[in-house]
Amino acid sequence: MIEGKVIECSKLQVDKEKTEARSENVNLEVKAKEQKGKTPDASNNEVCSMEEQIQTLQADKENSKKQIEDLTNKLKECKEQSVTMEETIHKELNDQAKVLDLFLLMIDCFPQPIYHNEEALYQQGPELLFLTWHILHLGVECSKVQLVNNGYDNVVIAINPDLPEDPNLITKIEEMVNSASSFLFSATKHRAYYRDVKILLPITWSSNPNYQRPTTQSYEKADVIIANPHLNYGDDPYTLQYGRCGEKGRYIHFTSNFMLNDSLIPVYGPRGKVFVHEWAHLRWGVFDEYNELVPFYLSDNEIKTTRCSKGIKGKTALCTGGSCSPCSIDSSTGLPNSDCMFFPDKNQLSSASIMYLQGLPEVVEFCDSKTHNPEAPNMQNRMCNYSSTWDVISKSEDFRNNPPVNISPPGPKITMLHAKDRVLCLVLDTSGSMSSENRIKRLKQAAGIFLLQIIEDQSKVGIVTFSSGASTVSQLRIIDDGNVRKQLTDLLPMVASGGTDICAGVRAGFQVLRGDDGATDGDEIVLLTDGEDGGISSCFAEVKQSGSVIHTIALGPSAVQELDQLSIMTGGLQYLATDKLDENGLVDAFTGLVSGNGNMSQQSIQLESSGKKINNNDWFNGTVFIDKTIGKNTFFVITWQTDMPVPMVHDPNGKTYQIQTFETDKTVLTARLKIPGTAQSGAWTYAIQNKAPAAQVITITVTSRAADENVPPVTVNAHLSQDTSNWPNPLVIFAEVSHGFLPVVGAKVKVTVERPDGLSVNLELLDDGSGSDAVRNDGVYSRYFTNFSVSGRYGIKVSVEGKNGVARLTTRKQSRAMYIPGYVQNGLIQPNPAKPPVGGDDSQTQLGSFNRVKSGGSCVVNNVPPGPPRDVYPPSKIMDLKATIAEDKIQLRWTAPGDDFDQGNASRYEVRMNDSLLQLWDNFSTAALVNLTSLNPRPVGSSETAAFVPENTELQNGTTIYFALCAYDKINQSSEMSNVAKASVYVPLMEHAKGISIMAIILIVAVVAIIACLITGITNCAVHKIS
């Protein structure tokens, strides 16, 4: 072991020493809990439902107060303990055994948010608790799907409004769900089936008395989307999955051609089986076991197909135009040349695996620990640490409380829901505190932008205000022309007084929402408050019953914390708007409130949102790029504090819009310019001069809509990994940048985190496949956030800038069902039609320069300890280690992690090697150490290289060495062990035959870093050829 090592760098989850040591602590804990008799209900493990439990607890104050107190006290105790422990650890660095024990105690304390089901975690054993540290940023968005008594409820399959009405599509979906349900039941070994599935039909389809109204379901939150991509890239079914192993994905996407065209069944397999393949990506966070970029690998100098299980038999061949020939071998690598494909036998003896070839008739199981192929250079091994898919699936939350049952599951109940236009009520706080910080006026500015620019045509909108009581300002009005928008804006409140009764406002809002059809199902409330209200939980039950969605906006630092529970329980958005005017948070909240119906051409898009304190006679200048995908309904809105500034806007052709072309409102302190027609694409500049005698904050907001209803605009979806959190759990900030369904890569994504202490933190989100970013170049940009100062609400704002020629479209490469090239039947290869070439190649669609700004919502973080921030975060796991052998040297490459996950600078590395992958994985700490003492870690995101001549290992033909490393931070906290990189020496056959000495020839070696490079999509990473 290395001197001074606190935390052993190894495969933490199966570390036996720790497991045993931890068990004792766990037992003590459990006993203590039993004595107290205050164990939280362990009946449901779904995080969402835990949150609901908390909500219920909060609602039922009598019973829950004590429980919450107990839990809080325990956490406090733990944290106090942990401070002491941390200090002790530093003192006792040399006593490794003691240190280990202390650390184990520490992890007892840390990763336990109150809402997490502690009892269930303890029962699962220590490794799970340890895992929670890493997986707590579970899931990308909280789907409402639940597995209860072995049945999945509330699975939503939504049809895109662009698809023409087609009853056959409904039939095909029903068939798919029915067959998937029984297949799922057998694949999960009698643990799960689909019980309740809802198909959400678009508003454009004709109505039917059998269709029901949606409640909290929407296209945007659906588990499965049926839609046609704007650019044709084929019909591969895929899951948008960007979490780590075991984390949920966002949605499954099927094209209508996939659903309707039966000629694709031989290619992907029966739809029900494909659905289960994708469901495993979505629900349990497992990955594909094939690899189109690395279809073959060498094992003991034999060519193997990248697959799971190894029991799948077939032939390799090169097939073109229906005729097949044997594959040639690349003499430099020993691997088949490109275009060589593996054709599975139609009939197999092996029944695994669904994540490899779900289409084969005999494949009905996931690879488990017996059938798993840990050698295969695939995503599953790389992302899930060489665990089998079934190992990951069987440990998922779903199956903690759903043991196998001996029943024959009933067929799924399938309900049709018919989407409708938005029905929405603004429920606005006018209590006395709203007069401070100019809030009431700012509310009128921001809500005005919502009513005039954001809310979609044909929506119905009402307005309610509340203070000590509630009053209805406007019943529902249909937004069918500019006049209604204007009239509603004029009704926005301007006076603030009285107390804060949020529930009175919500109830009055429900009353307004009933105005059209007597019901509140599927309707929306936008609830804004700045105040404390002890009675907020009194309407939680009513809210849950209402079937409506509540979006919350917390204005200022004092808004009641339980406010967020209303949005969490209804699946609404939650925003923080601080009083820092230059952040423009209140406007960002309102501009984020767009429809989730999937009709992108209707949606308003925010391009710019910024503010600045400008001195007398100084200028506020900037540039906004309007790209070709947008331009209709383009507005420039300017706000100020005291005196109207003088704005000017120049279009790309040099035309200038002067103050006279703005519509100004000196009472609400707003000037609005509407660009007629479709705004010219290109660079628009603005210049605003402060004419006030003193400095004032001036803000600018630019919004627009799609230029062409058939071309989706470039959009950003920004969100946090969690709705609520407990220190020290890190948050992960995500931004998906896309054009239709295609990822946009190469954009610059900046984020501002507003902290409750009033300070902001700026970060850049990255799409580089390191740190929190699971997949490189997938258009999903992310970063850890650990810079917590005090408990309270943290708000996120994301700005995306695309530069012409740098930002570009790409295709999705991950989490797809495999396109099967053909089958072997009776010894003969029967090829499927060749996969159609992917349309819309990267260069075809020029995006040009673009700007987007989007609020990423907010998250309440509790239990942040007082005092200066403590370092409890190790470097993030290195995911991209690659190894190559050149001559007699081995070269390693990876991306540097930070001191705290992906922030800062790690302090040292520990690199180890072994000739067995599994030995290295299982016993990292005892594997041979590579001496790299001279290597000082570079800043996070830098590329690191290390070259060395291995000691005691002769590099000869067939030699395979595996490498892994850990990074340590300044207080010696270790990252998880990296991916394992493989380097093999392959001597070209020709040279070998000539009898040339191995060490004498130039060995630029073969299969390298396979595991690491799957994601990069760079082919030269796969095979290094002799030059």
Ligand SMILES: [Ca+2]
């Ligand atoms: Ca990414």
Ligand SMILES: [Ca+2]
């Ligand atoms: Ca650290």
